[in-house]
Amino acid sequence: MKFLDEAKVYIRSGDGGAGAVSFRREKFVEFGGPDGGDGGRGGDVWVEAVNGLNTLIDFRYQQHFKAATGTHGMGRNRTGANGASVTLKVPVGTQIFEEDNETLIVDLVTEGQRFKLAAGGNGGFGNAHFKSATNQAPNWANPGLEGDEKTIWLRLKLIADAGLVGLPNAGKSTFLATCTRARPKIANYPFTTLHPNLGVATIDGGEFILADIPGLIEGAHDGIGLGDRFLGHVERTRVLLHLVSAQEEDVAKAYKTVKHELEAYGGGITDKPEIVALSQIDLLDEDELKKKTKALAKASGQTPFQISAVANVGMTGTLRALRDIIVEAKNSGSDD
Numbered sequence: 070m071k072f073l074d075e076a077k078v079y080i081r082s083g084d085g086g087a088g089a090v091s092f093r094r095e096k097f098v099e100f101g102g103p104d105g106g107d108g109g110r111g112g113d114v115w116v117e118a119v120n121g122l123n124t125l126i127d128f129r130y131q132q133h134f135k136a137a138t139g140t141h142g143m144g145r146n147r148t149g150a151n152g153a154s155v156t157l158k159v160p161v162g163t164q165i166f167e168e169d170n171e172t173l174i175v176d177l178v179t180e181g182q183r184f185k186l187a188a189g190g191n192g193g194f195g196n197a198h199f200k201s202a203t204n205q206a207p208n209w210a211n212p213g214l215e216g217d218e219k220t221i222w223l224r225l226k227l228i229a230d231a232g233l234v235g236l237p238n239a240g241k242s243t244f245l246a247t248c249t250r251a252r253p254k255i256a257n258y259p260f261t262t263l264h265p266n267l268g269v270a271t272i273d274g275g276e277f278i279l280a281d282i283p284g285l286i287e288g289a290h291d292g293i294g295l296g297d298r299f300l301g302h303v304e305r306t307r308v309l310l311h312l313v314s315a316q317e318e319d320v321a322k323a324y325k326t327v328k329h330e331l332e333a334y335g336g337g338i339t340d341k342p343e344i345v346a347l348s349q350i351d352l353l354d355e356d357e358l359k360k361k362t363k364a365l366a367k368a369s370g371q372t373p374f375q376i377s378a379v380a381n382v383g384m385t386g387t388l389r390a391l392r393d394i395i396v397e398a399k400n401s402g403s404d405d
Contacts, residue, residue, distance in 0.1 A: 072264035076128035082187035083111025083136040083152035085213025088195035091144030105196040109149035111189030112136030118177035122160035166222040190214035229280035232303030235312035237284030240348035247378040307398040321368035346374040
């Protein structure tokens with residue numbers, strides 16, 4: 070399934086049905102009077118967050134959603150049926166914006182959350198509604214009100230507990246594949262990962278969701294490389310795992326490059342707890358490992374984990390550190 074995290078959609082709620090102009094005409098009923106019924110209400114347009122989706126790809130193939138018009142009223146005081154509503158099914162974590170792509174309408178963060186995007190028009194009154202003591206035979210009725218129409222933007226921010234950040238080829242996809250059942254594409258060239266991947270990591274019987282996003286390079290906030298458009302998918306995480314490859318000549322510079330891009334993006338990402346790890350350590354000898362670990366510790370201000378996803382070294386300790394922060398954040402009620 071292709072990954073799509075932004076879509077533009079046109080929606081229109083249903084028009085209300087028109088009221089009826091009708092008079093009761095029966096044998097032996099001398100003064101039947103008006104009996105035109107009211108029109109039915111137009112259908113609404115809803116959006117609902119559902120489980121089992123992690124992409125907006127469906128909205129590439131259908132961009133127009135229109136609710137049904139209410140049925141017109143009929144004689145014998147029969148009210149028209151309401152028009153059928155339509156519901157846009159979206160992944161949990163989807164945000165709905167106005168056409169300007171800046172004004173937030175609703176943020177759907179829990180499964181089953183629903184929101185009415187456009188209300189259907191009211192049905193018109195039939196002529197029976199206008200009967201009065203001074204007007205016994207009104208010969209008019211109201212048309213139904215028109216529904217609302219608008220263009221909206223859907224933007225997905227994946228719901229994950231921990232996010233993987235780093236330069237391309239830092240070993241993020243290998244880390245994800247090693248500790249989860251996710252099978253991202255892994256190859257020895259930059260930007261192997263072209264879209265975010267999710268996996269469920271298990272440690273000591275507990276589980277948490279891990280998100281791997283495409284690598285950042287210097288100038289990503291200006292659109293260089295794949296840019297920083299996928300950073301929205303780690304905005305909701307509770308902790309970041311910053312991987313720095315042991316293959317980097319200058320690990321401190323590699324760390325600071327990604328850190329600078331995170332700061333330039335904003336969104337509160339740099340306020341999140343961060344765990345730093347020196348990855349792919351199976352490629353270094355002992356002296357080189359000590360040297361690069363020391364340099365990374367000085368740049369990051371913390372002792373980095375030393376890991377190798379291929380050799381399964383240091384993985385358990387890193388996952389436990391992530392889990393501890395996630396559990397603490399959940400217990401404190403933090404949504405960051």
